[in-house]
Amino acid sequence: MDFQLSERQVELTTAGREIYERHLRPMLDGPSGPEKTRALRLAMAEHGLLGLNLPEKQGGLGLPLLDTLLVTQTMQHCHSSLGGIAHRSSTGAVGAIAEYGTEDQQERFVRPLCEGKIGISIGITEPEAGSAATAMKTRARIEGDEVVLNGRKQFVSAVNVNHYTLVYCRFGTTGKASDIGAVIVPHDAPGFSHSSGTVNMADELLFELYFDDCRVPLSNVLIDGGAFGKLISVYNAERLGSISRMVGSAEAAYDYALAYSKERKQFNRELSDFQGIQWMLAEMRVKLDAAKLLLYRAAANASANGLPNPTETSIAKVFVSQAAKQICDDAIQILGANGYTKEYPLVHRYAEVRGGSIYGGSLQIHKNMIASAILERPISQWKRD
Ligand SMILES: Cc1cc2nc3c(=O)[nH]c(=O)nc-3n(C[C@H](O)[C@H](O)[C@H](O)COP(=O)(O)OP(=O)(O)OC[C@H]3O[C@@H](n4cnc5c(N)ncnc54)[C@H](O)[C@@H]3O)c2cc1C
Missing domain, CATH: 1.20.140.10 (Butyryl-CoA Dehydrogenase, subunit A, domain 3)
Known part of the structure; x- marks a missing residue:
């Protein structure tokens, strides 16, 4: 057991702080908003602060989880919006795509995320399924080369700055956890809409998502049930x-x-x-x-x-x-x-x-x-x- 951070881990956190001081801090002046978050995301990608733990062959840096979290902690210490971007673009919803996605999905979603071009939210919570997440009702049914979603999510973070939500939903009708899978839903998909957001205690927006016969290509299904x-x-x-x-x-x-x-x-x-x-x-x-x-x-x-x-x-x-x-x-x-x-x-x-x-x-x-x-x-x- 070694309780000291390695030289490389210390270098990583020092580099993160230097990038903040030199390049990111000046960008944080003035009012915040989705445009600023997207600009910061691109700048952080340029300086190697995204996709920290994601596989190199998918566009990430392939760092161990501990090193990734040390960088996230450092960026959060500097400014919470930077910690949020570092987290969501490394250990966020993207992790499931990096782990279980097809090569095509990894190219379409993980690589651009590591480049700071897109962001992915995660939609699990529903009005009747908070802590009891497996009580979720949002349904997915496969129709030809499309998947059709119906239902509603709530309290979803960062929807206004992201391009996709990884939506947990039911593919079967048994009512068991084993019915639950996940679909990557583009925010411009037909039948998808979201609320203007509720402001939480930390002045962040949390969104409701609505799926009304929302149609998404079958190639966006990450897991079609049986894999909660x-x-x-x-x-x-x-x-x-x-x-x-x-x-x-x-x-x-x-x-x-x-x-x-x-x-x-x-x-x-x-x-x-x-x-x-x-x-x-x-x-x-x-x-x-x-x-x-x-x-x-x-x-x-x-x-x-x-x-x-x-x-x-x-x-x-x-x-x-x-x-x-x-x-x-x-x-x-x-x-x-x-x-x-x-x-x-x-x-x-x-x-x-x-x-x-x-x-x-x-x-x-x-x-x-x-x-x-x-x-x-x-x-x-x-x-x-
Ligand atoms: C800042 C923030 C960001 C969020 N972002 C997202 C997001 O991006 N995507 C998403 O899907 N969701 C998100 N959520 C929602 C979050 O996951 C839910 O709030 C959480 O799962 C709890 O559900 P609930 O709020 O409905 O509370 P409830 O489930 O209604 O719980 C109310 C209270 O009862 C307690 N309780 C419930 N069941 C038990 C039990 N069995 N034993 C003991 N106590 C119990 C809970 O601990 C809680 O204190 C976010 C929430 C917050 C606050």
């Missing part, structure tokens, strides 16, 4: 991607509060002179280190093709999502009223890590999965009639 387990095993890498973003935000909040505590004076002393503040900083640092170690363990132990162990993923998710909230909350406390205003970056950092207890399987759902692993038996949450 396969989709979820890749989704664990996506979970670690979003966990690395939470670590990046928590570290940024900690660094900000630490620096502030050395500057701000009350009672004629720096805040960092007070033991009450010192203990808060110590607690924050303990949580941050533990969060990193759990994330890095899950990433380092991933299989050769980058699929993490589900229980280690859940353990990282449960700890990091709680620790990140507490670190950001303490950081706000250290800044006092300044920390509580949107003039300072901590309100946004708190708001974005807050979502981590809900998306990608809530805190409670991951605890259920950990319990199931500890007790070595499936623990069904379903009430049977």
